[in-house]
Amino acid sequence: MKKDSVNKKLNKIPTHLIVIFTAIIWIVPTLGLFITSLRPLPLINTTGWWTALEAPRGEKSYDAICASCHGSDGKALTTADLSDPELIKKYPRSNQLIPVLKQEYNGEPHLGDAAMPEVQEIADIAAYLKRVSGLDTSSRLTLNNYIDAIVGYRGTKTYVEDCATGQQSLDLKCTIEDVLNPRGMGRAFVNSIIVTLPATFLPILFAAFAGFAFSWLDFKGRSILFAILVGLQVVPLQMTLVPISRLYAQLGLNGSFLGVWLFHTGFGMPYAIYLMRNFLGGLPKDLFESAYLDGANHWTAFTKLAIPLAMPAISSLAIFQFLWVWNDLLVALVFLGGTTPVMTYQISNMVTSLGAGWHLLTAAAFLSILLPMIVFFAFQRYFVRGQLAGAVKG
Ligand code: HEC
Known part of the structure; x- marks a missing residue:
C-alpha cells in the first residue's frame, strides 16, 4: 500500500x-x-x-567606498554634506566628480586607502547622489505609458509633460475628455466592449435554441439540416468578406456596430450549434420525457431544464467566442475600420513604420489583455468543466 x-x-x-x-x-x-x-x-x-x-545603480559602490567617511546617508561630514542639493549641483557627472576625488584633504588622498573607482562607477555614484539629494526627481516607474496610450498621445515627450508646459499637441485638450479621444485606447476599449458583448451573447442564444431543436424536437430534414450546419464550419471567413461588405453597403451597415454583431453571430453559430446539440443531445432522454408527461411545454423544458444543465457548455462557448471577438482584427478592420476603432485596430496603429512608439505598445497590450484575463480567471472553473463539454458525448 x-x-x-x-x-x-x-x-x-x-x-x-x-x-x-x-x-x-x-x-x-x-x-x-x-x-x-x-x-x-x-x-x-x-x-x-x-x-x-535591482537597487539603484551606484548605491552599492557608494556604500562600499564613500560611506566609511560620509556616512550611509551622506551627512556624516558636516562640512561636505552629500545630501545637500546645493553641493551636489556642482557635481552632476563623473567628470566634475573625478577632480574632487583626486584632491587631497589635510594632506591625505581624498579616498584614504581606498583605490580610485572606475569612471563608470563614479558616474553611477554621481547619478546616485543626484537621486539621494533630491535633485533627480524622475522616478523609475511611471504610469505615463498608460496615460499616453489611453489618450492616444503621439508627441515626442509625454502627455502629462506637454499639458504641464501648455504645449498641447494636436487634438488633445488636456481635460478629462481626452480619455475618449478617438485616437486613444480609452475610446477603443469602450468600442471593443460594445462590439464584443452582443457578438458573444447573440450566437450563443441562437445556438441554444437551435441545439435544443436539433436534439429534442422532431421535424422534417432535421439530420440533413444539421449535417449542412456542421459542414458550414469549414467555410473560411475571408471568403465571405466581399459578398458581405457589398451586401452591407447596400443596407448601409458598413461601419456600424450592427454589421459586426451580425457577422460575428453568423460565424460563431455553426460551431456553437454543433456543440450545443452534442451537449443537449447527450442529456438523458427520460428527463425530458417525464417533464413532458408532467405537462411541461417546449419553452419550459428549454428554460427550466436544458439551459441550467447546459451551463458548462454555454460558459465555455462564451469564453471562446468572447476571446475570439475581442482579439479579432480582420472583421473589425473591414467592417468598422478607423471610424469606430476597436482595441486591436488601435494597437496596430500605435507603432510607426520606424518602430517609434513601442513603449506605448507595451501599455496598450496590457490594457487589451486586462479584460480577457479577468474573464478567464472569473470563469476558469467553468472553463475546465466546459472543455470536457464537447468531449463527453452521450
Ligand atoms: C577617507 C574619507 C573619505 C572618503 C572615503 C570619501 N570622502 Fe569625500 N570628503 C572627505 C573629506 C574629509 C572631505 C572634505 C570636507 C571638507 O570640505 O572639509 C570630503 C569632501 C567631499 C565632497 C565635497 C567637495 C566640496 O565641494 O567641498 C564631495 C562631493 C565628496 N567628498 C564626495 C565623495 C565621494 C563621492 C566619495 C566616494 C567615492 C567620497 N567622497 C569618499 C572624506 C572622504
Whole structure:
C-alpha cells in the first residue's frame, strides 16, 4: 500500500515539473511586458526591465567606498554634506566628480586607502547622489505609458509633460475628455466592449435554441439540416468578406456596430450549434420525457431544464467566442475600420513604420489583455468543466 502511494507521488513529478515550467515561460515574458509598460521611455531604451527590480545603480559602490567617511546617508561630514542639493549641483557627472576625488584633504588622498573607482562607477555614484539629494526627481516607474496610450498621445515627450508646459499637441485638450479621444485606447476599449458583448451573447442564444431543436424536437430534414450546419464550419471567413461588405453597403451597415454583431453571430453559430446539440443531445432522454408527461411545454423544458444543465457548455462557448471577438482584427478592420476603432485596430496603429512608439505598445497590450484575463480567471472553473463539454458525448 505504502509503496503504491509513494510510486503515485513519484509518477506525478514530471507533470508537476511540466506545469511549473509552463507557468514560468508564461509568467516571465508577461512580467517583463508589465514592468516595461511601467517604465519611462529613456530607461526602456537604455536598460532591461529586470534592472527595475535591482537597487539603484551606484548605491552599492557608494556604500562600499564613500560611506566609511560620509556616512550611509551622506551627512556624516558636516562640512561636505552629500545630501545637500546645493553641493551636489556642482557635481552632476563623473567628470566634475573625478577632480574632487583626486584632491587631497589635510594632506591625505581624498579616498584614504581606498583605490580610485572606475569612471563608470563614479558616474553611477554621481547619478546616485543626484537621486539621494533630491535633485533627480524622475522616478523609475511611471504610469505615463498608460496615460499616453489611453489618450492616444503621439508627441515626442509625454502627455502629462506637454499639458504641464501648455504645449498641447494636436487634438488633445488636456481635460478629462481626452480619455475618449478617438485616437486613444480609452475610446477603443469602450468600442471593443460594445462590439464584443452582443457578438458573444447573440450566437450563443441562437445556438441554444437551435441545439435544443436539433436534439429534442422532431421535424422534417432535421439530420440533413444539421449535417449542412456542421459542414458550414469549414467555410473560411475571408471568403465571405466581399459578398458581405457589398451586401452591407447596400443596407448601409458598413461601419456600424450592427454589421459586426451580425457577422460575428453568423460565424460563431455553426460551431456553437454543433456543440450545443452534442451537449443537449447527450442529456438523458427520460428527463425530458417525464417533464413532458408532467405537462411541461417546449419553452419550459428549454428554460427550466436544458439551459441550467447546459451551463458548462454555454460558459465555455462564451469564453471562446468572447476571446475570439475581442482579439479579432480582420472583421473589425473591414467592417468598422478607423471610424469606430476597436482595441486591436488601435494597437496596430500605435507603432510607426520606424518602430517609434513601442513603449506605448507595451501599455496598450496590457490594457487589451486586462479584460480577457479577468474573464478567464472569473470563469476558469467553468472553463475546465466546459472543455470536457464537447468531449463527453452521450
Ligand atoms: C577617507 C574619507 C573619505 C572618503 C572615503 C570619501 N570622502 Fe569625500 N570628503 C572627505 C573629506 C574629509 C572631505 C572634505 C570636507 C571638507 O570640505 O572639509 C570630503 C569632501 C567631499 C565632497 C565635497 C567637495 C566640496 O565641494 O567641498 C564631495 C562631493 C565628496 N567628498 C564626495 C565623495 C565621494 C563621492 C566619495 C566616494 C567615492 C567620497 N567622497 C569618499 C572624506 C572622504
